Amino acid sequence: MSSADAAERLFTMTLDESGIIRLVWNRGTAIKQRDARAALNAANELCSAGPRPLLVDMATTASVDRPARAVFGEAFKPSRIAMLGNSAVDRVIVNFILGINKPIKPIRFFTDEAAALAWLKAGSDGG
Amino acid sequence: MAADVDDPRLAQIVNVLVQLAGGDLSGRLKPSAARDTVDAVMTGFNLLAEELQEIYREMELRVVERTAELVKAQDALRRLALNDQLTGLANRTLFGDRLRQATDLAERGGLPPAVVVLDLDEFKAINDTLGHAAGDDTLIEVARRLILAVRKSDTVARLGGDEFAILIPDATADDALRISQRVLTTLQEPVNLGDHTGWAGASVGLRFGERGQSGDMLLRDADTAMYAAKAMGRGNIQIYQPAMHSAVQDRLQLASDLATAIPAGELTLHYQPVVNLDTRAIVGAEALVRWLHPTRGLIMPSQFISVAEDSGLVAEMGRWVTEAAISQLAEWRDVLPERFQVHVAISSIALRRRGLDEFVADVLHRHHLEPNRLVLEILETGLTTGEVTSMETLVDLRRSGVHIEVADFGIGYSSISYLRGLPLDGVKVNRSLIADIETDERQRRFVGAIFQLIDSVGLRAIVEGVESDEQADQLRHLGYRFAQGPLFGQPMAVAAMTARLCTQGLGASNRAVGHPESGHRQQIVGGPH
Numbered sequence: 001m002s003s004a005d006a007a008e009r010l011f012t013m014t015l016d017e018s019g020i021i022r023l024v025w026n027r028g029t030a031i032k033q034r035d036a037r038a039a040l041n042a043a044n045e046l047c048s049a050g051p052r053p054l055l056v057d058m059a060t061t062a063s064v065d066r067p068a069r070a071v072f073g074e075a076f077k078p079s080r081i082a083m084l085g086n087s088a089v090d091r092v093i094v095n096f097i098l099g100i101n102k103p104i105k106p107i108r109f110f111t112d113e114a115a116a117l118a119w120l121k122a123g124s125d126g127g
Numbered sequence: 128m129a130a131d132v133d134d135p136r137l138a139q140i141v142n143v144l145v146q147l148a149g150g151d152l153s154g155r156l157k158p159s160a161a162r163d164t165v166d167a168v169m170t171g172f173n174l175l176a177e178e179l180q181e182i183y184r185e186m187e188l189r190v191v192e193r194t195a196e197l198v199k200a201q202d203a204l205r206r207l208a209l210n211d212q213l214t215g216l217a218n219r220t221l222f223g224d225r226l227r228q229a230t231d232l233a234e235r236g237g238l239p240p241a242v243v244v245l246d247l248d249e250f251k252a253i254n255d256t257l258g259h260a261a262g263d264d265t266l267i268e269v270a271r272r273l274i275l276a277v278r279k280s281d282t283v284a285r286l287g288g289d290e291f292a293i294l295i296p297d298a299t300a301d302d303a304l305r306i307s308q309r310v311l312t313t314l315q316e317p318v319n320l321g322d323h324t325g326w327a328g329a330s331v332g333l334r335f336g337e338r339g340q341s342g343d344m345l346l347r348d349a350d351t352a353m354y355a356a357k358a359m360g361r362g363n364i365q366i367y368q369p370a371m372h373s374a375v376q377d378r379l380q381l382a383s384d385l386a387t388a389i390p391a392g393e394l395t396l397h398y399q400p401v402v403n404l405d406t407r408a409i410v411g412a413e414a415l416v417r418w419l420h421p422t423r424g425l426i427m428p429s430q431f432i433s434v435a436e437d438s439g440l441v442a443e444m445g446r447w448v449t450e451a452a453i454s455q456l457a458e459w460r461d462v463l464p465e466r467f468q469v470h471v472a473i474s475s476i477a478l479r480r481r482g483l484d485e486f487v488a489d490v491l492h493r494h495h496l497e498p499n500r501l502v503l504e505i506l507e508t509g510l511t512t513g514e515v516t517s518m519e520t521l522v523d524l525r526r527s528g529v530h531i532e533v534a535d536f537g538i539g540y541s542s543i544s545y546l547r548g549l550p551l552d553g554v555k556v557n558r559s560l561i562a563d564i565e566t567d568e569r570q571r572r573f574v575g576a577i578f579q580l581i582d583s584v585g586l587r588a589i590v591e592g593v594e595s596d597e598q599a600d601q602l603r604h605l606g607y608r609f610a611q612g613p614l615f616g617q618p619m620a621v622a623a624m625t626a627r628l629c630t631q632g633l634g635a636s637n638r639a640v641g642h643p644e645s646g647h648r649q650q651i652v653g654g655p656h
Contacts, residue, residue: 063170063173065177066177066178066181086162087162087163087166087167088162088163088164088166088167089158089162089163089166089167089170090162091167092167092170092171092174093170093174096171096174100178
């Protein structure tokens with residue numbers, strides 16, 4: 001388990017018992033590149049034994065600037081990433097991340113956590 | 128989710144859209160905390176504006192980069208057009224431009240510019256001996272030294288080949304002289320060419336500026352002064368004087384005439400006997416070239432050998448001399464004394480050129496002559512540069528049976544122990560050493576010691592310039608066996624020499640006097656190209 005240092009990190013990261021990494025951004029965070037990279041690095045560390053799926057809770061995220069969005073176009077270790085939001089705003093942001101940066105592994109937007117977890121598990125089961 | 132048309136966020140969207148339409152891409156919307164559909168539109172709007180701004184920024188950056196590349200390419204093209212590719216120096220065009228600027232400056236009250244033109248003295252030799260790559264390295268090194276020798280405000284140009292020019296704008300006579308002297312000095316230093324060392328050397332012409340004089344004229348005059356420096360024996364500076372023009376014109380005319388002299392049959396050989404001091408019998412003859420110019424009459428080698436060297440004709444002339452001397456030797460075959468040898472002086476330029484040994488062997492073979500009938504004379508100074516090609520050629524020539532002699536021994540710097548290491552058969556002692564031996568006891572002992580040294584290393588000694596019976600007797604007493612000089616005959620035409628040989632063959636007196644003509648030693652035999 002990796003927990004965010006409030007002074008430096010704007011997120012909390014945990015590894016749940018089912019092997020899914022959970023990333024929760026603090027409320028109202030405007031995500032910059034260094035934050036995105038810190039989050040992805042933390043997730044990469046949790047994948048040192050092998051790729052694991054990543055669930056990103058980005059509901060209440062204020063914004064993700066362009067350089068931060070570009071980080072998702074870089075190489076990362078998690079096997080797939082589910083972006084969980086709850087608004088049309090989140091959907092727009094995620095689709096900008098996906099459309100413009102062409103991630104190398106599957107990233108999908110969900111508004112329903114159960115569906116997100118099912119998709120992540122399906123991936124880790126080889127689906 | 129239906130949007131309320133009175134929603135103030137819509138007005139905000141309209142305002143920022145107007146801002147965007149005006150070309151300002153920095154405008155952003157502030158979505159509300161509701162995160163509803165309108166906020167999603169605003170967020171999307173912001174993201175699109177951000178992408179657009181980024182694309183614009185990248186495009187502008189690319190335009191800046193491309194523009195810089197274009198400027199660089201234009202600069203490279205300009206350099207290509209205005210700079211010498213090998214050395215990076217200004218070329219003739221750029222030099223001409225700067226020269227015009229400098230003369231214009233003088234018209235507005237500045238000092239007129241001085242112009243220096245210099246030509247490397249030994250470039251042809253380096254190129255011929257060590258190859259074009261070494262030649263190029265030499266030019267690059269010369270360019271580097273010239274840049275270091277001038278002021279920042281001066282322009283150094285390569286006009287072509289091994290000719291360089293320096294523009295000294297706003298120059299005092301002292302400035303111009305000081306720079307010329309620095310140039311001369313720096314080019315006298317050896318040039319490191321990998322395994323070899325070369326000496327470029329330069330003849331320098333300087334034209335002081337004169338208000339009202341065009342750049343072209345200054346350059347032409349500096350060029351004339353450079354030719355005068357060449358004619359003065361190279362490795363010196365000559366300051367332009369109007370009288371130089373006619374001298375240079377004369378020299379250029381001579382070079383032009385010389386180019387046709389060989390095919391026109393205007394060159395001829397005279398022969399000076401080499402005798403045995405005991406019997407006064409002719410044992411050989413030195414072949415000396417003469418030019419029978421159709422309008423100027425007989426021209427001595429001192430007047431045209433340097434012209435031949437400068438114009439590159441020295442090699443062709445050398446081949447002609449070798450061929451003619453050997454051919455004459457073959458014609459004399461029936462009247463020649465046993466072991467008669469013909470002596471031909473060869474230039475250090477010829478020695479450095481590959482193929483001299485094959486050329487000589489071929490000519491001897493064609494005329495059915497033994498190689499030991501030929502003695503090639505080389506200058507003492509031509510050997511001291513320690514060049515590999517020269518030494519290999521000498522070794523090969525001597526191995527083939529041709530005799531090799533050092534000429535003018537005693538006025539250079541080589542020691543007898545140095546000569547001992549060379550592939551030599553003999554030594555010609557310079558005439559200056561024997562001038563006073565009839566009266567000067569110390570000089571006589573000195574000349575005797577020289578003989579002992581030459582003899583002790585197994586070389587044959589021939590003394591040049593013997594003028595009197597007293598000198599001949601003294602030399603004989605000192606041990607010398609062979610000599611040439613006015614006493615035994617001046618250089619003479621073929622008919623006279625043939626008569627001498629026939630007379631000797633009939634057993635008549637060997638004492639004879641040729642017609643009075645000074646014997647200048649030329650060194651002109653060139654190898655085949």
